[in-house]
Each structure stands twice: as C-alpha cells, then as structure tokens.
Amino acid sequence: MKSKFPYTAFFACATMLFSSACSDSDEYFGAPAIKQPAPKEVYIEGTVKTDTGTPLADVVVSDGYNLTTTDVNGKYIMKSEVALGYIFVSTPDGYEPAAFLDNNRPKFWQQVRKTNGKSVDFILRKIADNNPLGIIAIADPQISNRCGDVELLKNMIVPDVNRAIDSLKAKGTSPIVITLGDLICDVFVADGYGYTLDLFNKDFKVNAPLYHTMGNHDYDPFMTGDIPGLSNWLYINGPSYYSFNRGGAHFIVVNNMVYQEGTALKADQLDWIAKDLATIKDKTAPLFITMHGIFLTYPEAEGVNVSKVYRFDEGGPQLGALLSEFTNVKVFSGHSHKSHFQHTPEGNIREYNYAGANGGWWPAGFKPHMPNLPVCFDGAPWGFGIWDFASGTPHHIYKGFQLPTDFQIRAYDLNQVSIDDQDLSTAYLPGNSANKDVVLANIWAYEPGCTVKMYENGRELTVKRVKTQDPYLIQKYLVPIKKEYTKWNSGMNPEETAHLFRAQASTADSPVTIEFxxxxxxxxxxxxxxxxxLE
Known part of the structure; x- marks a missing residue:
C-alpha cells in the first residue's frame, strides 16, 4: 500500500542503494544525470567540533553498523554504505548537539542520501551546567486522536512531566526526558485518525532534552516489513537505535521491536551494541539501556522462581551476555502497560518496565471507542519514572499523573471486596472465606531489595508477596464497563501481578498500617x- 508519509519514498530508494539510482535527478554516490551502482566500498568523512570551532577528539561516530572515533583534529573517516540513511554522533559527556528540533530534541544525526565528497560534520556545544543527572522515563503515551487523548497529553501529561522537571532542577540536577516507545498508535493512523509522530513531537512540549525510543506502534502502517516500516520514524526522529553520554552515564537506546513479528534484537543491532559497549572504559559507571519490549521475565510470587531470565529469546540472552561485565546496568522498557521491576540473578542488571502513560488503553478496542482508564491492568496508576542523582546515588520513584510522589500504596480491605464475575476474577467471589479479615496492598514500585511491612495495633503481621489481580481495577472500572458492552474485549481482562502483598489481620475493624x-x-x-x- 502506498505510504502517506514523506520519508517512505526516500527510504524505499535507500533500500535499493546498491542496485540502482532512485531517479534521474536524485542519484546516490553518482552524478545526477548518470545511473550507476554505488561503489562497493564507500567512505564517509567529516568533523566533530564545538560551536566555537574547537575540534573534539575521541567522539564516537556511527552509521548504525560501523563506528569510529575522531582524531585530535576532530576528524573521522568511516567505511559506510549508509544503508540506514543516516550518520550519528554519540555525544560525549558534557556536550550536546548545537541544533535542537522542536526546541527539545537534540539533533545528533544527519540524514545522508548522498555525499558526493561532501563532509558530514557535527557541531556540539558545552552543556551550560555541570549538574548531576536527572531522568524522566515515560512509556506508551500511544496518542491516537481518540476520546480526548490529545487534550490529555497537552493538559495533563506534559504539565505533570514539566512539574517533575522543575522539581529536579530545583534539587540541582540537569534532567532529560526519555520516552520508551509507542508515542502514537499505527492502528489509528491507518484508520485515518491523523495523529502522526510529527504531531506528537509538537505537542510533547517538555522543558528538557528529549530522547525517543521506538515502539511497535510507531511504525509506518502503510508499509510492510521491518525496514520499510521504519521509514517515517527515521525521517522524523532519526535513528531507531543510538547512544549518548550525559551526567557521567552512558545511554544506549535500542529498537527491540520487529514490525509485524514481535520482540527481538537482530544480529546487526547486537553487533553494533557490542561495538558501542566496547567504547566504555569504566564498567562500573551507570549504564542505561532503553527499549520498548520487556527485557526480563516478569516477577513471580514469593517462593516461586521465574522460568527463564530473559523474556525474548532472540537477542535477549545475547544482550545479557554483552552486559555481563558491567556492574551498574539499568534497563528502561514499556510495552506491557504494567509496572514490573525485576533484576537478573547476578544482580548487575535491573529492569524498570514502566506502566503505560496512557493507563488502561484497551477500551480503545470497543466500538464506539472509550477513553483510557487512569489505572493500568495491574492496578498501577498511569504515570512515569523519576530518577534523581542530586546526592550522587540514584534515587528512583514512580509518580502517578496528578498524584503526589508519596502516593505509592493502594490498600484494600478484602472483607469489603465482592466481585461476582468469574470471567473477570475468581479471587474475590462473594463469601470467599480465604479473604476474611485479609488486607491486600498494591505497591507498584516494589522491586527486589525493598521491604513491605504491615502492623495491626502496633503488632507486626506476616506479609506475603502474592501474584493475583487488583480488585480496585476490576470493581471500579471493569465490572461497570462489562455491563455496558454486550461484546467483551479480552484485552480488558485484568492481569495477575506480583507487586501485591497480603496479610491476615485478627479482626475486621482494626486499622492496619502498611509501610513500604x-x-x-x-x-x-x-x-x-x-x-x-474500595474508592
């Protein structure tokens, strides 16, 4: 099907880079009027300098397959077929690109269609301050121009993120924002709702440098196949995988989605990741990997071991092996629309799989469409992660939209929970004696190493981590929706989560204190x- 996106035609030409030219007037590596195959070996060269003209040495430059570094004069030369259509710089610590898009997106890449001997140069500028790092991580906005979600982005999401940015700045940090994929929704683009990546970038007016990660719903729905499907992203957002340095940390943004196939890291990207990791000298320094698809297997209930470490087989274990010599790895991911914080058995890798900024998105499957729910299908509120390095040691917190940062627990008196719908859940059926005088707490930011305690009248109760469904989500939202719609969408079924904690109280009316x-x-x-x- 013909694409409605401007870059698609270019990218189709780029994929034929070595067989023929794209048109009589727009040749690759040849005179405009002469059709000829590109030479088998093509070299890209250029410089990396500051905005004052000072050459920068040892800066990594890449085409997504190969990489090289600049010499003392800021010059580089790299064998490159420019197969992906761009060259990018991995900005060194203390610097950022001099050019920004939409006032907040660092322009660290250049689209390269032909060079004709022209130098591909990069200009960087010193970051104005030398403050510690701050990070906002936000997953799955998935804006589709449906049921007021564009207004929600402008009037709730962006203002709340900017308040968090201001708070980080007030603490003396220099924050950045990283999205974790699914900025928009290809399904609704294909259906003519008209909300595309360029519109998201204009509406996502966050007041800090913004770096995007690609998600499966960010592909061009009018193209078939992974590489052609990347076309619009590459034109608007640049590389779908890249790296940069900031605040003493190295960041690698990867694309582990294969369009119309699933989650994987293919060999070419793994090879590039290995080369990029080889440039890191300090293996103990903070290393952040961002991706859309979940990296590690979901946590289980207390006493239950996970069946395997990595959630996806193609590329997951290989990436884990590449990261084995690094001791301080944090992985940010999205895609699940749920909150899952997990680590590898060795403990060197911790994943923060963030709940969707779009909350419970699946009402989109109903006709007529429904607005998103403010809670995800594990009971976590829609929101985003905040990382604060002001003290030198990173502090992480998850913040729900329009909720105070100290709202980290939602507690339930199971004596008052009765859900008479076995299609949704069998855990809270009327008269279930197993729930008598039981307190259940949903603590969505729990991760291994945290502690949860409960007290009844000062007496500590025995707390057990369990894997079940969140009753608040079911009783407040799903039961009423199911009554309204005669045809149920299975995507609306509540999911079991292991960030729920259960304790048996001695009476039905004593207060219970939950401490996380x-x-x-x-x-x-x-x-x-x-x-x-339930409220």
Missing part, C-alpha cells in the same frame, strides 16, 4: 482504617 521502604531507604506509609470500601 524502597531501595533508597525512603519509607512510604498508609493507614487502612477498616472497614474500608
């Missing part, structure tokens, strides 16, 4: 005054 301590030692407390209905 995160890896930074911060304590978050809530008191469940029972009896307490």
């Amino acid at each position: 301590t995160d890896l930074s030692g911060r304590k978050f407390t809530t008191v469940l005054n029972r009896p307490s209905s």
